[in-house]
Amino acid sequence: MTAIANQKAWTIPGPSPLPLVGRTVNTINFAKDSIGYSSELFKTYGKVASIVAGGGTNLYSAASDCPGSVIAYGPEIVRQVATQTHIYHKAPLSGTLYRYKDISERTKPLKNYGVGLFGVNDETHLQQRKLMMPAFHHQQLHSYRDDMVAITQSEIEQIKMNEPCEINQFMKRLTLRIATKSLFGEDVTQKDQSAGSLLQEILNIQISPFTKLLPLDLPGFSFHRYLNYLSLFETQMKGIIAEKKAKTTPDSDVLSMLIKARYEDTGHPLTEDELIAHTGVLFLAGHETTANALTWTLLLLSQHPQVCNDLLDELDSTLHGDSPSVKQLQQLPLLERVIKESLRVITSVPWNGRVTSQTTELGGYLLPKGTEVFVSIYHTHHLSDIYRDPEAFNPNRWENINPSVYEYNPFSAGPRLCLGAAFAMMEIKIVLAMLLQRFRWEYLPVQKIDRNGFIAIKPKFGMQMKVCPQDREFVRGVGCVEGNVREMVKLPS
Template identity: 30%
Template sequence: MLQATKKRLPAGLRGYLFFNATEIKNDPIGFYNRVWHQYGDIVCLPILPNYNFFLAAHPDYVEHMLSTHQERYAKPDIIKKPFSLLMGQGLVVAEGDYWLKHRAVMQPVFHQKYIESLFSTMLSCTESLIQKWEKKPDGEVIDIAAAMMPLTLKIAGLTLFSTDISDEESVFGKAFRTGFEFVSYKMNNLPTEPMWAPTPRNLRFRQAVQTLDDLVFDIINNRRQNPTDNHDLLSLLLAAQDEVTGEGMTDKQLRDEVITLLVAGHETVSSALSWTWYILGQHPDIGANLLLELQAVLNGSSITYDKLPQLQYTRRIIDETLRLYPPAWGMPRIALEDDEIKGYFIPKGSTINICQYIVHRHPEFWDNPEKFDPDNFLPSKVNQRPKFAYFPFGAGQRICIGKSFALMEATIILASIFQRFRLELVPQQIELDPTFTLRPKNGVKVKVWKRS
């Protein structure tokens, strides 16, 4: 196949990427947007002679790399190494047969029937936040992004292993935050000091991991000795078995998956919701439609699992938020072999950033792409678009295992809070912070008003 092409690289930067280092560090999304406008849907960004980085920003490339030819691509070390410091060999970083085996063991745990059993935990966490807010004076200003983070962390801890780790002062919460911030630091500052160096940052991280290990192994041990019928993911993971060999997970594997699910499962949802509140504050007309749906379906009562399918406009708001502000805004892959995509040569070893942020705004697939329009997700519109024009949860065999969990959680939180409170956006400058998930840099300040 490759002989047919003359190994034609896509167009791109003349100089080395290194010369754009400051722009990339300060505004990576702006940089990718610029080169995309300049060079098109696949862009070559040279790093060294014969070593290139690529930007891929078209559904055909997404489909090729994540689905039809996914075996030719893997997650690169720049992602895996920092994550694995905290997650060990958890699902996000695992590769090859090890990943396949673990995904097969874990997939049933994320079956809708089990996700359904987590509904009441998600709702009660949300309602306890609502009760706190009900005691606040009307018009109080809060940072809604900062409020979403402990809520989603609380939900993650309780649904995973029935423990609230959202408390700022909890040992687990502190250690987890230290670990999480360290991973973010490692990803965003290349190069960094080696792990063996006894720097205060490294020592703090080692201590945090030790604390997390002690606590998680303790929980696992207790559960093994005293099996409970806790409705949490850990109970299901403990019981999960390889269909062929009948083997379950070892303590170390369970530990890695627990930490992985905590990391992958809380900030993503929190970022998505932060953007939703920001957008609703900017679009009172969309808020009014949302309220009409909530009144019609819930009529002031708490949301129930069977009402979820009726909250279609609510869901379209979440889908549209994930289009314009995808928490995972780019997905790097490394080419495991020489490849060719639509006549372009992708040499083995190249890194490619498959960019949700740009594909989700590609004018070929979205009318008026910058406009927030929940109707982009009406079935008639969805059916007209290529499947890979929208992939906030990734695609192919490595698609997010927590997608249904995340969508249920976001719907519960949005519907429950919105029907009790009006959030008024305070005038402020909102900037993108793409350093980990895509989140609003300085939060989102809103005034909270109770609805009468």
């Protein structure tokens, strides 16, 4: 009855559902290309729109009576959603699959997977966030630098010169190793089935539409495999936690820091379930998103030879071919501007998802309790009244502008600002500095560059680049980029 009443109160404009297939096609179109689909809706309906008129869609919320899905953008929208955290709640990253957590013994791992800080709100969120902050304090971040450098160097040594390299796969492997080493203290190359590689398999199965459409725990179904991997991950994590607790001298990885942490009011440690939930969600939130950010940045640099030349001048004059120290990372202003501009123009995490905990108003519309709200970071980053010529990749614009956290927020804003933002920025800087000094990355026009994904945006068909010695021939490979990436950024013909 609640869902029916909410739909009757649904006033947010959107496209009408198609006959017979109803809202399914609208939902699929949004999931397939959320940026392209939402761009059309924003043009037609303004800065707040419904994925389908009348509501009735459910992509993110685990509640069974979700009244519908709303998309919105703009600094004022960002500010309202980011700061009113008592109204705009987060939900587990497993999304609609989370509702199956109590069905059987085999679905119990869903209680921990993709939860962590994403599955708690209000005072509980503040308490647990405070507990986790020491693991990402700037002094602690310094301890992760050596692993980032060592892993990047080992990947560099495996690169075959003058041959094609699939960049997104390369970056995913590199960031997977960094994530598992920093979070769990293990390197995926040293184990056949690390916690990190298991999480990657879980994520791959989760994004398959068949997993959500047919959540059947029967052999041959993707949901069955999904639960198998969740069980393996829980078992392995319990083993890792037990090993770390038994050590007389704690390791310096994030999990070890969380094991040492204590609640301020009670002095109690995090439970085993909380440890599993927090480390898992940190991996999910930070691994593939960083890989995609690095992939898009290399593409943009490959198509802007002058920027690439100037950046290499800066790297050479400061680093002289060496890997950067933490102090030197602060002495590379153009590298900082290049990354900021890349995260602006092709926002690797384009949406900030929330669920309303009560009836509220957004952009002049009444949102029923339980409404999914997807705030577009991407479209906010492309507002021409904030960013002149917004589709241009222009790192130098950052010398003259200083947007607010609600105008530029690749890592969200407010009390839920990404805990790992500084970690991600340090990782991206180190990887780029090392790769660009050693190699020239020449774009190969063997595939269309179409965006793909909903939570994180990556090249749909991959991205091939030729790995060349760093000869500064940056004009090679410029042009010939095809695909809907051209809707997002201006590229040379």
